[in-house]
Amino acid sequence: MTRPTTRIDAKFAELSAAGKKAFVTYVMAGDPDYDTSLEIVKGLPGAGVDVIELGLPFTDPMADGPTIQLAGQRALEAGMTLERTLQLAADFRKGDTTTPIVLMGYYNPIYSRGVDTFLADAKEAGIDGLIVVDLPPEEDAELCLPAQAAGLNFIRLATPTTDDARLPRVMQNTSGFVYYVSITGITGAAEAEASDVGPEVARLKAATDLPVIVGFGIKTPQRAQTIASISDGAVVGSAIVAEIGAGKPVSEVLDFVKSLAEGAHAG
Amino acid sequence: MADDLINSFMNGPDEQGRFGIFGGRFVSETLMPLILSLEEEYEKAKVDPDFWAEMDDLWKHYVGRPSPLYFAERLTDHLGGAKIYMKRDELNHTGAHKVNNVLGQILLARRMGKTRIIAETGAGQHGVATATVCAKFGLKCVVYMGAHDVRRQAPNVFRMRLLGAEVIPVTSGRGTLKDAMNDALRDWVTNVRDTFYCIGTVAGPHPYPAMVRDFQSVIGKEVRWQLAEQEGEGRLPDTLIAAIGGGSNAMGLFHPFLDDKTVNIIGVEAGGKGVDEKMEHCASLTGGRPGVLHGNRTYLLQDDDGQILEGFSISAGLDYPGIGPEHAWLHETGRAQYVSITDKEALEAFQLSCALEGIIPALEPSHALAHVMKIAPELPRDHIIVMNMCGRGDKDIFTVARHLGFDMSDTEEGRDLDD
Ligand SMILES: Cc1ncc(COP(=O)(O)O)c(C=O)c1O
Numbered sequence: 001m002t003r004p005t006t007r008i009d010a011k012f013a014e015l016s017a018a019g020k021k022a023f024v025t026y027v028m029a030g031d032p033d034y035d036t037s038l039e040i041v042k043g044l045p046g047a048g049v050d051v052i053e054l055g056l057p058f059t060d061p062m063a064d065g066p067t068i069q070l071a072g073q074r075a076l077e078a079g080m081t082l083e084r085t086l087q088l089a090a091d092f093r094k095g096d097t098t099t100p101i102v103l104m105g106y107y108n109p110i111y112s113r114g115v116d117t118f119l120a121d122a123k124e125a126g127i128d129g130l131i132v133v134d135l136p137p138e139e140d141a142e143l144c145l146p147a148q149a150a151g152l153n154f155i156r157l158a159t160p161t162t163d164d165a166r167l168p169r170v171m172q173n174t175s176g177f178v179y180y181v182s183i184t185g186i187t188g189a190a191e192a193e194a195s196d197v198g199p200e201v202a203r204l205k206a207a208t209d210l211p212v213i214v215g216f217g218i219k220t221p222q223r224a225q226t227i228a229s230i231s232d233g234a235v236v237g238s239a240i241v242a243e244i245g246a247g248k249p250v251s252e253v254l255d256f257v258k259s260l261a262e263g264a265h266a267g
Numbered sequence: 268m269a270d271d272l273i274n275s276f277m278n279g280p281d282e283q284g285r286f287g288i289f290g291g292r293f294v295s296e297t298l299m300p301l302i303l304s305l306e307e308e309y310e311k312a313k314v315d316p317d318f319w320a321e322m323d324d325l326w327k328h329y330v331g332r333p334s335p336l337y338f339a340e341r342l343t344d345h346l347g348g349a350k351i352y353m354k355r356d357e358l359n360h361t362g363a364h365k366v367n368n369v370l371g372q373i374l375l376a377r378r379m380g381k382t383r384i385i386a387e388t389g390a391g392q393h394g395v396a397t398a399t400v401c402a403k404f405g406l407k408c409v410v411y412m413g414a415h416d417v418r419r420q421a422p423n424v425f426r427m428r429l430l431g432a433e434v435i436p437v438t439s440g441r442g443t444l445k446d447a448m449n450d451a452l453r454d455w456v457t458n459v460r461d462t463f464y465c466i467g468t469v470a471g472p473h474p475y476p477a478m479v480r481d482f483q484s485v486i487g488k489e490v491r492w493q494l495a496e497q498e499g500e501g502r503l504p505d506t507l508i509a510a511i512g513g514g515s516n517a518m519g520l521f522h523p524f525l526d527d528k529t530v531n532i533i534g535v536e537a538g539g540k541g542v543d544e545k546m547e548h549c550a551s552l553t554g555g556r557p558g559v560l561h562g563n564r565t566y567l568l569q570d571d572d573g574q575i576l577e578g579f580s581i582s583a584g585l586d587y588p589g590i591g592p593e594h595a596w597l598h599e600t601g602r603a604q605y606v607s608i609t610d611k612e613a614l615e616a617f618q619l620s621c622a623l624e625g626i627i628p629a630l631e632p633s634h635a636l637a638h639v640m641k642i643a644p645e646l647p648r649d650h651i652i653v654m655n656m657c658g659r660g661d662k663d664i665f666t667v668a669r670h671l672g673f674d675m676s677d678t679e680e681g682r683d684l685d686d
Binding site: 057058059060061062063064065066069073076081082083106107108109110111112113133134135136137138139156157158159160161162163166170181184185186189 | 283291292293294295296297298299300301439440445446449452453456457458459460557558559560561562564567569571572573574575
């Protein structure tokens with residue numbers, strides 16, 4: 001299929017030209033409230049973040065551990081919705097036209113709004129790609145294909161259970177980058193063995209030209225460095241969300257993000 | 268959708284696991300390969316006479332099937348209209364229809380070499396059935412149960428523990444059946460190699476809705492020959508009525524009759540305090556709209572933003588904001604009709620069954636019975652209704668006592684029960 005060219009592709013081209021690994025962060029939109037969340041997201045590029053994954057709150061996040069579950073609950077209680085999540089992205093875009101934003105969440109809020117309306121609104125808000133956890137390749141007609149036709153990347157998760165027979169199918173309609181979930185488990189769980197991750201990344205890279213980014217269980221700058229050194233980049237989510245959940249001031253959250261970014265960029 | 272679905276209501280789902288637009292496989296990539304291998308294994312088992320021979324043997328000697336089809340004579344006389352039969356699945360080992368399905372899934376798990384079984388439970392009946400069959404086969408069993416349900420179904424929690432299961436009270440989200448299902452899915456994603464997820468109703472990703480239906484269809488298949496035996500060769504029921512949580516006892520009764528056009532089919536959802544804008548009910552079809560949750564597209568209780576709402580019902584087994592996808596499809600095609608019954612109406616039916624038939628029903632089938640009470644008086648005496656008495660009420664007596672103002676608080680068992 002023809003894949004859209006987005007800010008994500010531009011960012012990875014830039015990183016690759018500079019010989020740098022990518023540092024990707026996940027935060028929940030609207031956690032703990034809209035204004036604080038926007039302030040955090042605005043600070044991410046300055047703290048060294050290359051790609052922002054913006055969590056779309058959902059009542060039933062079945063692939064997430066307690067840290068991100070609670071972040072979603074805080075956001076929902078503070079009145080977050082899909083519409084306001086897109087508004088947050090749009091507000092961020094007013095001051096930053098280059099940092100890619102990937103919206104990450106579950107299908108129901110999107111389906112509820114209507115796929116076509118959602119895609120038009122997301123594009124308008126400056127969203128570049130989507131990760132929708134409960135849409136495997138078997139359901140590509142739902143959102144993956146329409147999203148790419150609308151000019152958004154659809155980023156797929158590959159996991160330790162994605163065997164070689166299945167891998168081509170997982171890669172087929174993927175664009176932007178491939179997100180390797182390094183453990184079988186939920187977000188915020190224990191970290192994978194680096195010795196397991198290396199060969200898996202190699203296996204994925206043999207099946208795609210896209211960058212392979214690794215996430216789940218990365219909590220420290222050292223770990224971000226190790227993982228980035230054996231892949232195209234590292235994702236950190238729960239560890240940052242936990243800082244936000246603990247009520248740390250924005251400046252402290254961003255200092256922590258900066259330390260992680262330095263780790264990943266040294267990888 | 269396959270063409271033959273137009274000629275038959277019994278051939279679903281299609282190869283994508285869809286019933287019309289409903290169903291499907293909306294799961295994370297980690298689970299997708301597991302679901303595909305389960306489907307493959309089930310397709311093999313389905314046509315393997317050895318598999319069904321083992322099921323039949325266990326159904327007969329372990330569960331006590333066939334369950335009787337019982338003519339409720341005094342209830343019939345009292346209501347003064349249609350002739351009422353009860354399908355007595357409450358007499359099954361473990362006290363409900365749930366065990367029909369659990370046996371099938373556990374036999375599959377054994378064929379797949381899985382050693383650890385997980386399940387979600389609401390009323391605790393599916394948890395008890397799973398714990399029971401795991402004990403019988405020496406499998407490790409972990410049951411996820413909403414913290415709220417752990418309190419209101421205390422007798423079943425103790426039963427599961429006696430049977431050797433680990434019961435994990437779920438406090439994530441709001442600690443109800445849907446959250447228990449989320450946590451079971453989280454467990455499965457974490458323990459993919461040795462674990463089999465035994466789902467308790469006709470929901471979840473394909474192939475669960477079809478597989479659970481096939482295992483529960485033993486109910487309707489028995490009704491077919493039992494009614495012929497009692498009412499004469501070829502006599503079909505005129506109306507089938509069953510309560511719906513996720514919809515497994517109902518699918519089990521309905522499915523074998525879907526292509527018998529003269530059979531009127533009615534599913535009864537939990538109306539809680541009434542199906543209105545306050546949303547204090549669990550009537551997904553009458554009060555919800557299509558969405559995606561727990562691996563399938565179906566009717567869901569949800570707000571304008573697509574956030575899932577909590578159900579409300581006196582019956583823990585019906586307290587689920589969704590419904591099996593095949594019901595969503597039968598509703599949209601008009602093949603089955605779906606109604607709702609309030610807590611209050613269910614309590615009245617509960618008492619009537621006790622008083623007139625000497626049968627203490629679970630609160631779930633009390634909903635089905637309440638609808639029988641509504642329609643039977645208006646129907647002619649030669650109209651045959653078969654309702655699914657899918658569970659017994661032992662687990663519910665504390666809840667009912669409280670609603671009837673009967674004080675059991677100084678009994679040992681009644682002590683730490685809340686609502
Ligand atoms: C006796 C009984 N009936 C009905 C149900 C609801 O489930 P389903 O609609 O799948 O039959 C339950 C669930 O716990 C139950 O225990």
